[in-house]
Amino acid sequence: MRVAAIAGGTGAAKLLRGLAATVPQRALTVIGNTGDDAEVWGLHVSPDLDTVAYALAGRLDTARGWGLAGETFRCLEAMAGLGAETWFNLGDRDLATHIWRTHALREGVPLSVVTAELARRQGVAARILPMSDEPVRTRLRTPNGWLSFQEYFVREKALVEVFEVEYAGAGAARPAPGVVEAIGDADLVVVCPSNPVTSVGPVLAVPGVVEALATTRAHVVAVSPIVGGAAVSGPAGALMRARGLPVSPAGVATAYAPWLRTLVIDRQDDGCRPELGRLGVTAVIADILMTDRERELALARVVLRCTE
Numbered sequence: 001m002r003v004a005a006i007a008g009g010t011g012a013a014k015l016l017r018g019l020a021a022t023v024p025q026r027a028l029t030v031i032g033n034t035g036d037d038a039e040v041w042g043l044h045v046s047p048d049l050d051t052v053a054y055a056l057a058g059r060l061d062t063a064r065g066w067g068l069a070g071e072t073f074r075c076l077e078a079m080a081g082l083g084a085e086t087w088f089n090l091g092d093r094d095l096a097t098h099i100w101r102t103h104a105l106r107e108g109v110p111l112s113v114v115t116a117e118l119a120r121r122q123g124v125a126a127r128i129l130p131m132s133d134e135p136v137r138t139r140l141r142t143p144n145g146w147l148s149f150q151e152y153f154v155r156e157k158a159l160v161e162v163f164e165v166e167y168a169g170a171g172a173a174r175p176a177p178g179v180v181e182a183i184g185d186a187d188l189v190v191v192c193p194s195n196p197v198t199s200v201g202p203v204l205a206v207p208g209v210v211e212a213l214a215t216t217r218a219h220v221v222a223v224s225p226i227v228g229g230a231a232v233s234g235p236a237g238a239l240m241r242a243r244g245l246p247v248s249p250a251g252v253a254t255a256y257a258p259w260l261r262t263l264v265i266d267r268q269d270d271g272c273r274p275e276l277g278r279l280g281v282t283a284v285i286a287d288i289l290m291t292d293r294e295r296e297l298a299l300a301r302v303v304l305r306c307t308e
Ligand code: FO1
Pocket: 008, 009, 010, 036, 045, 046, 047, 048, 050, 051, 066, 067, 087, 088, 089, 090, 091, 094, 150, 153, 154, 199
């Protein structure tokens, strides 16, 4: 079975680990969000692509959900000593990834090629594709003006009000090589339990991606990032509200209309089935909180069974 997964960071990493333990990694293509990419100390950081690669390589700091396990932050301390901004915590070994990526990009190597090479060198057999080789940046309008995603999420701890979200550059971006083909050739497309507005939204904003989702023969399944009226983690609830979407599985289904066929929702949201039915989406009930490896595997199996 060929699986294509649309992924943000932390939430996606857990499901991807479950999927990669259930199907051969070679059968898995991950289409990662780059709307969160940032330039830090002159380096190109791709947080979601790195989170996915580190997770599939077994190197992710699973407690934090980002960065490398066993990381140290001595360079960060030294940068603080020099008076540099240090609200975005780059670890010492994680820095190697960003230096390597930035160097290759400056040599003119496309982000998709750099990402594939970084994955290969970490022993990841799954294909990891950025949604686009062109820059697309999520920006949020707040009472303090427009912020980049990392300024909003890390520096402001997602505590400021958001009036509007935009994906700067999306209109002119093209899907990275292999993105449209991976969706079209898959037996199953999985939309990971990631923030529909800032993790999946930027991928959908790249012209051609929604068309590929609407025309693929694959079964398209999403896992809800919302349980019991609140986000499993992060600011998805506030951002869905800012987009005029209800903070519920129905809100997730609305964000993914009209191409979503199945939404995996938590047991406690069983009552949402009829509303999802009216939106043309079949609900599958599962325990969707992935609090340990067994639950990651169990949820991955539920998702894979959706094609049956
Ligand atoms: N998240 C934080 O909450 N604080 C950080 O200092 C931070 C640093 C960081 C460095 C590298 C990286 O790849 C990810 C990092 N993240 C950090 C996570 C990141 O901000 C978000 O998880 C994603 O952008 C959202 O998916």
